[in-house]
Amino acid sequence: MRKIQSRHNPLFKKLAALKSVSYARKNQLIRLEGLRQVLDALESGFIPDHIFFSDDRKGRGLFHLIGSRLGEKGIQIEDDRMILLSASLFSHASGQKSPQGVMAFLTYRPGRLSACLESLPKEASPKRLLVLEAIQDPGNLGTLIRTADAFDFDGIILTDSSASVWNSKTVAASMGSLFHLPLFEEEHDIRTTLRLLKQADFEIIASVLEGEDLREARPFHTRMALLLGNEGSGLSAGAVEESDRLIKIPMAGRAESLNVASAGAIMLWEIAGRYGAVKDFVLE
Structure with a gap:
């Protein structure tokens, strides 16, 4: 030393x-x-x-x-x-x-999404990705990385307008999960990124305020990508238009919306449960 x-x-x-x-x-x-x-x-x-x-x-x-x-x-x-x-x-x-x-x-260098998709077998092997569009708060970003890791997702895609993974607040909020699963930072616009995923047989599921009720939604495809948007404005029009399905979280109370990290946790939990990926976990 x-x-x-x-x-x-x-x-x-x-x-x-x-x-x-x-x-x-x-x-x-x-x-x-x-x-x-x-x-x-x-x-x-x-x-x-x-x-x-x-x-x-x-x-x-x-x-x-x-x-x-x-x-x-x-x-x-x-x-x-x-x-x-x-x-x-x-x-x-x-x-x-x-x-x-x-x-x-x-x-730390994020991976290349195109290389990842090219490496996938032609048969529809199970794959779950989280796509984050313009998530601004590094604490939310780190929390979503941690939650995706907890529910056994296979990777995370960030648009270039999202908070930085090199931000120390992102690193702290991820609680080590940043090092557990692949992360891809895309310079393409969101439409191009989603089209790449659809070409690889991914079903694009968008989390929105108006859409299918999450509780009653039909089964998801073997390959799927969950799409979450900006804390204030939500998903862009282009992201919504490219999505295959629009899913909402039912809320009986008076709150108009949820924090994106909270909404993401609910969506990830439900999707993981349907894939049989929910295991015992510890709340901190």
Whole structure:
């Protein structure tokens, strides 16, 4: 493990710059903060470019703990990737009021949807995807990633107008699920993306305020993609027009709508149940 004491060090500057979402996205680097986030990445097979520890009792304790966990799993990380930062530098680079003693960053590149679809067998093998159009809040995005993971979906497609997966708030809200299932960031307009899915025999299910009652909806196809829209305006007209079916969540109360993360959880739960994918889970 090597030590950095100067704020002019290029590696320290890079870590501090990752507090900027635009910088993180441009460089396709995800910043992790805290023991859980770092271990989630490591145990999912994502090896950080560097892991940083604060030069204090907390940081040194975490260094030994993470080293022990890596040894148990047979994961080796080169010594020069393990960095000790003075407590003042660590605090400066941290995005939290009370730094947790360990940070890391790793390279994260979303997959290509076209390559994924081309790899699918011609026969209609089961496949469930979540398509998110213009989800703006990183907390909602991370929660939806976590929920899709919990209900055994096979991947998530983001339009380029959605919140960034490189945002630390997205990473935190996903609770490690960002590293558990494929994610595709599409630069195509939503119509083109949905047409690609339909060419691969996916049924497009749109979550809307007016449509089939979710409780009474007929069975979904073996391959299906659930489409959720922006928190304020919902799905675009193009997305609705390209959808095969429009499904609504029945609401007997006086609320006009649900938060997109709440609506997504209900839709994902129902779809997973119909596919027999619902298992025991823990509420936190």
